[in-house]
Amino acid sequence: MSKQDLIHPELADVHVVEDSQDLTRSDVILKGALAAGAVYGVGMVGPFVKRALAMSEGGDIEILNFALTLEYLEAKFYEEAKKRAKPNRELTELIDLIAEDEKQHVEALTATVKQLGGKPVAEPKFDFPYSDAAGFLKLAETFEDTGVSAYNGAAPSIKSKDVLASAGAIVQVEARHAAAIRLQNKQEPAPEAFDSPLDEAQVLKAVEPFIA
């Protein structure tokens, strides 16, 4: 801790961000998870933290398992939406298409984890708070945009070129979903010139509220 921190305790947050490069990945994940716990209740984050921490130690298998958790969430979300979102015909077509893609992503990631000698993570229980198509679409936008940034954040850490190629093939499809969902919401399909990466802690924070 520098003198500056002591003199200006109000800068502590800023310094945590600056110092984060020196922290281990475990520290960063824990910090994010604790922040999520502070907002959503500590009891909630337990199992998820354990999984995320395991990821920071192990490389491609753990990254794939992290991605698998996000794909579980999306697959379940769209599967449920077929009935729950009360979609009109146009939206039904889009939901069907995306649900099928997410299902295939779950299958591919599960298979890849196994083939690399790892154990696929179990599917968490999810809880999606919405009651109509508009609420569904708002959540969908969050999930797809988060998914894109999660893959973009994790991909540079992937060691195997084959795993990287697969992650790339998936993230582009997530980006396409994001654009289509945003168009449904009358939003810019590509609001920024660059899809900024999110780290694990940020992704955790974004999806934690939906894990039951």
Added chain:
Amino acid sequence: MPETGSAVSRRKFMALTGGSATMAAVLAACGDDSGTTTTTTSQGGTSGGDETAQFGKGDIGILNYALTLEYLETAFYADVAKSGLFKGADLATIKKFGSEEAEHVAALTAAVKQLGGKPAKEPKAEFPLDDAKSVLELAGTVENLGAAAYLGQAGNIKDPKVLASALAIHSVEGRHAAALNTLLGESITPDGAFAKLADVKTVLKSVEPFIVA
């Protein structure tokens, strides 16, 4: 500790993934345009890791290849915006996409310089601007190809920061492609759940007709 991805040779990985139709499809999609061969590598083409050598060495060559494509996209959208073929929301979309491509040009130019390379020159290009429908179709083709081109290079990039930048652009190209496909009434994911990549040869052959100098 089981063998991790980095330790698994490509051959072994292919053998391992042979049992999964889905992953086999992904890996086949990582081959050439025909998508029927598994002899091509996930590195994006048939010539190994240095298909962009004509644009420079290593990451600089890849960045300059991307820069050349972004120059073409920027010029295309600028010409389309000036053509008078589009108004209102469609024109706004075209201008927005064009400005994002221009940002990609700026970022890639800066990245090449940071690596000590010389940025590729802007090619002179002409595009057929006959009517709104054919222009939108061309835009869709260009964006889908652009996204596939980035995907084709991801595995060849050495510097993780360059990879992170390329990925941040890649998904935006995917967004553009899906938005245009929506406008055209086409599938947002024409390749299905796993996007296909395009190798350098295929991409350059596709854009060649538009380059005049």
